[in-house]
Amino acid sequence: MRAPSSREAALGEVVLAVEDVLLTFGGVRALAGVSFDIRKGEIRAIIGPNGAGKTSMLNVVNGFYQPDSGRITFKGEVRRSMRPYMAAHGGIARTFQNLALFRGMTTLDNILAGRTLKMHRGFFWQLLRYGPAMREEVENRRRVEEIIDFLEIAAIRKIPVGRLPYGLQKRVELGRALAMEPDLLLLDEPMAGMNLEEKEDMSRFIIDVNQQYGTTIALIEHDMGVVMDLSDRVVVLDYGRKIADAAPEDVKRDKNVIRAYLGEAYVGQD
Amino acid sequence: MPSIEPSLDTLPKLLLHNARVFGDRTAMRQKDLGIWQAWTWAQMLEEIRAFSVGLAELGLKRGDKFTIIGANRPRLYWAMCAGQALGAVPVPVYADAVADEMAFVLAHAEVMLGVVEDQEQVDKVIAVSERLPHLHQLIYDEPRGLKDYDHSRLMAFSDVQSIGRKKLAADPDCQRRWEAGIAAGKGSDLSVILYTSGTTGRSKGVMLTFANTIISARNANAFDHLDENEEVIAYLPLAWVGDYIFSYVQAYTAGYCVNCPETPDTVVADRREIGTTYAFAPPRVYENVLTLTTVRMADAGVVKRKMFEFFIAHAGRWGEKILDGAKVPLGARFLYAIGNMFVYGPLMNQFGLSRLRVAYTAGEAIGPEIFRFWRGMGLNLKQLYGQTEASVYVTAQPDGQIYAETVGEASPDVEIKISDGGEVMFRSPGVFAGYYKDPERTAEVLTADGWVHTGDAGFFDPKTGQLRIIDRAKDVGRLKDGTVFAPKYIENKLKFFPNIREAVAVGAGRDFVCAMINIDLTAVGSWAERNNVAYASYQELAANPRVYDMIAGHVDEVNKSLAGEDIMSGAQIKRFLILHKELDPDDGELTRTQKLRRGHIIDRYAPLVEAFYNGATEAKIATEVTFEDGHKGVIAARLAIRDLKPYPASAAAMERAA
Numbered sequence: 001m002r003a004p005s006s007r008e009a010a011l012g013e014v015v016l017a018v019e020d021v022l023l024t025f026g027g028v029r030a031l032a033g034v035s036f037d038i039r040k041g042e043i044r045a046i047i048g049p050n051g052a053g054k055t056s057m058l059n060v061v062n063g064f065y066q067p068d069s070g071r072i073t074f075k076g077e078v079r080r081s082m083r084p085y086m087a088a089h090g091g092i093a094r095t096f097q098n099l100a101l102f103r104g105m106t107t108l109d110n111i112l113a114g115r116t117l118k119m120h121r122g123f124f125w126q127l128l129r130y131g132p133a134m135r136e137e138v139e140n141r142r143r144v145e146e147i148i149d150f151l152e153i154a155a156i157r158k159i160p161v162g163r164l165p166y167g168l169q170k171r172v173e174l175g176r177a178l179a180m181e182p183d184l185l186l187l188d189e190p191m192a193g194m195n196l197e198e199k200e201d202m203s204r205f206i207i208d209v210n211q212q213y214g215t216t217i218a219l220i221e222h223d224m225g226v227v228m229d230l231s232d233r234v235v236v237l238d239y240g241r242k243i244a245d246a247a248p249e250d251v252k253r254d255k256n257v258i259r260a261y262l263g264e265a266y267v268g269q270d
Numbered sequence: 271m272p273s274i275e276p277s278l279d280t281l282p283k284l285l286l287h288n289a290r291v292f293g294d295r296t297a298m299r300q301k302d303l304g305i306w307q308a309w310t311w312a313q314m315l316e317e318i319r320a321f322s323v324g325l326a327e328l329g330l331k332r333g334d335k336f337t338i339i340g341a342n343r344p345r346l347y348w349a350m351c352a353g354q355a356l357g358a359v360p361v362p363v364y365a366d367a368v369a370d371e372m373a374f375v376l377a378h379a380e381v382m383l384g385v386v387e388d389q390e391q392v393d394k395v396i397a398v399s400e401r402l403p404h405l406h407q408l409i410y411d412e413p414r415g416l417k418d419y420d421h422s423r424l425m426a427f428s429d430v431q432s433i434g435r436k437k438l439a440a441d442p443d444c445q446r447r448w449e450a451g452i453a454a455g456k457g458s459d460l461s462v463i464l465y466t467s468g469t470t471g472r473s474k475g476v477m478l479t480f481a482n483t484i485i486s487a488r489n490a491n492a493f494d495h496l497d498e499n500e501e502v503i504a505y506l507p508l509a510w511v512g513d514y515i516f517s518y519v520q521a522y523t524a525g526y527c528v529n530c531p532e533t534p535d536t537v538v539a540d541r542r543e544i545g546t547t548y549a550f551a552p553p554r555v556y557e558n559v560l561t562l563t564t565v566r567m568a569d570a571g572v573v574k575r576k577m578f579e580f581f582i583a584h585a586g587r588w589g590e591k592i593l594d595g596a597k598v599p600l601g602a603r604f605l606y607a608i609g610n611m612f613v614y615g616p617l618m619n620q621f622g623l624s625r626l627r628v629a630y631t632a633g634e635a636i637g638p639e640i641f642r643f644w645r646g647m648g649l650n651l652k653q654l655y656g657q658t659e660a661s662v663y664v665t666a667q668p669d670g671q672i673y674a675e676t677v678g679e680a681s682p683d684v685e686i687k688i689s690d691g692g693e694v695m696f697r698s699p700g701v702f703a704g705y706y707k708d709p710e711r712t713a714e715v716l717t718a719d720g721w722v723h724t725g726d727a728g729f730f731d732p733k734t735g736q737l738r739i740i741d742r743a744k745d746v747g748r749l750k751d752g753t754v755f756a757p758k759y760i761e762n763k764l765k766f767f768p769n770i771r772e773a774v775a776v777g778a779g780r781d782f783v784c785a786m787i788n789i790d791l792t793a794v795g796s797w798a799e800r801n802n803v804a805y806a807s808y809q810e811l812a813a814n815p816r817v818y819d820m821i822a823g824h825v826d827e828v829n830k831s832l833a834g835e836d837i838m839s840g841a842q843i844k845r846f847l848i849l850h851k852e853l854d855p856d857d858g859e860l861t862r863t864q865k866l867r868r869g870h871i872i873d874r875y876a877p878l879v880e881a882f883y884n885g886a887t888e889a890k891i892a893t894e895v896t897f898e899d900g901h902k903g904v905i906a907a908r909l910a911i912r913d914l915k916p917y918p919a920s921a922a923a924m925e926r927a928a
Contacts, residue, residue: 145303150414155535157304220450 012040014073015184015216016061023056023069023240026238030056031067032240038184040244044218045231045248049164049260052237054220055097058186061218062087062094075183088117093182095173097189097220103162107172111147114179115140147175150212151205167198171205178209185209187219191226199223228252237258274488279457280480282355285524286452287365289315292498292525298344299541301532309344311525319430321345322352323448324434328383328407329427330359334849335379336465339372340387342504342530345411345427347518349385354461355452361463362476362509364862365391366855368896371473373398375465379475379706380404385427388412392424430541457481463706464511466658467499467861475706476511476658478815483831485663486700487519488681488750498525500548501625503510505537510863511658512632518549542622549629553636553863556651558792561768565796566800581609582643589614589646594670614647630654630666635739635758638674639768645672653677654716655739659715660684661700665737676736687721688739691742694728695721703849724735727756747778747870753840755783757868763831768793769825772853772860774871776879777841784882785846786875787821788853789810794820809850809907822847822912829917839919845916849875850907856896877907887911 017037031053038044046054059065061072072079074090078146093114097187098229101110116139125133149155151171163174170190177185188204191199203226209215221227227234228248236244236251238260246249251257255267278284288297293312300307309317330336336353338346338360350360361379363372365387373396376384382404386392392410399405410416411427417615438444461480491495504517521528526548531540542800567578598606618624631641632654644651650669655677656662664686667678680686697720698782704712715723727746728739740746741758749755757775764773764785771790777783789812795850797820798805805811829842853859859871874893881889892906 142303145305148305152531152533154304155539211417212414 014038015040015075017071017073018057019071019073020060021057021060021067021072023053023060023065024069026217028080028150029240031060031237033070033241034237034240034242036235036242036245038216038218039233040216041210041214042216042232043230044216045227045234046218046220046237047222047224047227047234047251048237050209051239052260053240054237055188056240057237058218058220059092062092062186089178091183092186093177093180093184094186095170095177095188095190097192098166099166099169099173101161101169101173101176104160106158106160107153107156107175108144108148108158110172111175111179112140114176115144118143119178143181144179145180150208151175167201168196170194170198170202172208174205178213178215179212182215185215185217187217187221189220189222191221191223199226203223206230272870274456274457274481279484280354280452280459281351281453281461281484281519282452282454282524284484285311285315285318285351285355286449288522288525293523295498296527297521297525298347298528298530299348299544300344300530301536301543304532306529306543308331314348317345317346318352318355319445319448320431320438321348321427322434323437323444324430324432325352325358325383326356326448327376327433327437328430330356330358330383332382334358335361335381335383335519336383336385337361337363337376337379338385338508339391340365340411340508341505341534342412342508342513342517344530346385346387347504347528349781350462350518355448357451357455357459359460359471361464361465362514363465364507364509365787367862368856369398370396373476375473376402376405379463379465383407383409385409386411389415391905392416392419393619407583415794416525443773455480457484460703462514464509464514464658467509467863467865474708474711476699477703477706478511478658479703480659482661482700482702483515483519483521484512485683486663486681486698487515487523490515490663490666491520491524493668494548496520496526496548497608498523498630499625499904500526501529501544501546501551502526502548503529503531503537503541503544503546505531505534506550506552507862511662512550512656515662523811538621542619545622545625547625547627549623551629551631552864553631553640554634556631556636557640558645560643561790563617565792568796568800578613578831580622581613581625582646584609585614585646585648586642587646588647590732591670593645593648593650594672610648612615616651618647628652632656634865635762636674637762649785654681655737656713657722657724659702660696660698661702664696664701664724666696670824671734672738673731673734673736676731676734676738678736680737688729689723691725691743692729692746694724694726694739695738696724697721701720720856736839747780749777749783749841750779750781751840754838754839755841758866760828760832760843761866763828764824767827769797769820770824772866774853774866775843776869776872776882781881782844783841784879785825785843786871786878787825787846787848789817789821789848791852808852809905812848812850813907813909815910818848818910818912820915825914829914833917833919839917842914842916844914844916845911847878847882847909847911850903850909851893851895854895881911886928905923 014037019035020033021031022033046057048054060067063084065210072082121133121136148157153171161169191202210217231248234248234251236257243256244254258267274899277304278287286313294310296308297311297314298309335360338349340346353360361381363375384395392408408424409427409430413426457480460477462478463475465475467473506513517528529544531537569576584605588598588606591598592606629649629651651666652672653666663681664684665678668683684696686696689695701722725743726739726743727743728737731738742758747759748754750887755777760775761773767789770787772788774786775783791808803814803816824841825846832842833837855862878889878890888908888910890908892904894902895905896902
């Protein structure tokens, strides 16, 4: 468990704020005026029942979806909406609920792909494999190797990811996101489909990323135990609305949250 | 008794010596961030000196005990030598030991300082720290995750080295004093305490002097002509005497290079990159590689599979003879050369064995099939028999005189005798100095005139003149009718089938022999895949009737082979069952070196043993299991028991009985 009071003091200024975001698909209101913020250095959880709008929220944050109205403030810049390239250049990296890896490529190449934005030499320099391009490649490879070491995946370095078990693929995807050296890391259900041991490993990696690199993390997760252990603050969505936004232990006791998850009958019980 | 010159009678002295003679040669490598980092003997001396002086500044002094916990990393090996340079005694502990076992050893040895690998080990030691009144300082190699820990008694390895380097720079006399401290060490000094996990009871701390280990290591180097050109890979537990001698003392005496793998999972790939020339492994390593190969070949295309089968059969017939330099027809040699090009060579290369000159197997009996397979492939695989109490070497097989059933002849300077009770005893310069703080148990094992009881029953094979080990002396029992019952002998026969990972034979004082079996998940899992047997867990696979049928076939073959041996023919297996869980050291069923703890298993599975002998066809069992983090759970199961028909004893055996 983490000590909330000392963490609270350590949290920095707001890095990302969404205000009054409205997102509709035809008649469906995926997000109906949601506001919340993410502060520097924290682990922020977004939870909610199925169809609550959690993934939509992440997609708005990194620009996959354009909200119908509302504002997004990222690193002090106010925008009506994000674009994926803006998010990437601005230092937002993410992983996906249903893995999006290059299955035929090795672990190493997949993570190296995460360094694309850090490679500045053009095609012809790269062809030469000499001078600055070479130095750049060496530097990038070094960073990738650090990540491989960090995530303890040295044994699968040269194995095509399509042949790896699901839990390890998830870890490679996290590695690729880390390769961007993001300021804000968005994790969409990082533990989905994992067994207990894999979940414990992944939790440890998330905490380590947060502590060692100081990366701000926003994650969607269904496993309540994981959320309670990992996160500093939790925002709860239900039917596209925000119904709670507080520290994990307060969220657990919140009437609205209990109603959304368990039903009216459980409200007031312990 | 052979002696060693006083200038080279301790490991720190050998370090100084090697830094002079082999200064620019590579002493150690470790793969880090995907690249092999190397240290020459001179660089290694500098690293060890800095750490050692740092340790002295932290208060480590002559006679103090300190622990080493972690995987095979250069810094942990350096820490051993750094402490020994000050006259302190390292007490390495198995890195996978659960906290309670670790606490016992650390408290018993009164360690006052620990050098550990990472956060996991720091956590484990901190968890039991209130039982360790002597411990006042922990040093870690890998800083990850430890940033926010209270550093009042915790320090990074590199920080200790900087303390040492600063001290060395500030005080010009410091290096001379450090070297004088090394010169003051003697061969008869206690150099290390290695706790043996022991198949019964609490572990015992085996005390070895510098002379014990250095003489044994030198003899071993001479026996196999090992010199500074060898490359080995260090991957066995640091706390095991085998690794201590092989990756440390032999390396220092011969001057060869020790390579540390990137992680424990990458050993095969790392070994392949290094191309080791000398290797030491328990049989299960050779078994696993063979099982893996067979399983993969079963999934290969027809052409490849046929080619593999053809050439492996050819190697089985001629390979060993070619290896031993016997007479072999030209045609067979030619075909072998082709096989070498297409099958043996690539396969050996795949597992990083191409450059291997000498490979040993020890610790347990190896299956004759497995042994011959590797030798047929051209691997100079030999057996040795050793003990922690002997600084490893008791017997070893010389090149060219290799037999699957024997463990070799007495190693140089070792005397062996068989006691009247059939127990193997030895006397050698490697004989240990006693168990730490346990004169009683020392006296049970070590006689006044220097002989050591090995606890193993064995005899000298009349055909080959080499030693043959049958079983643990105390485990050899008799059935009710007086038939000799050697459980391990039977278990080994069972375990030679790739589908059987572990087996426990029971029968002492009973009417007949029964066996509890663990299936091998890799082998049986692959069989299940090919035969459309669906399963969700080990337990479900183990209970499958078709798996029972297959194992029954194996047990039947063992019975057939037992029937052919005169003294064993009465000890055939009449009933068996397949256990619902794998035997595990965390549950105390195996030792950390994967040996059966028979007494404990029989107590734990008492209801099963009872069911064997009351005729039941099913038995219920509920066992407590310990998970890796120490918390406990219960697994319950209902296990089927199968009956088998014994074979009549062979004609020869009958005659002798009549």
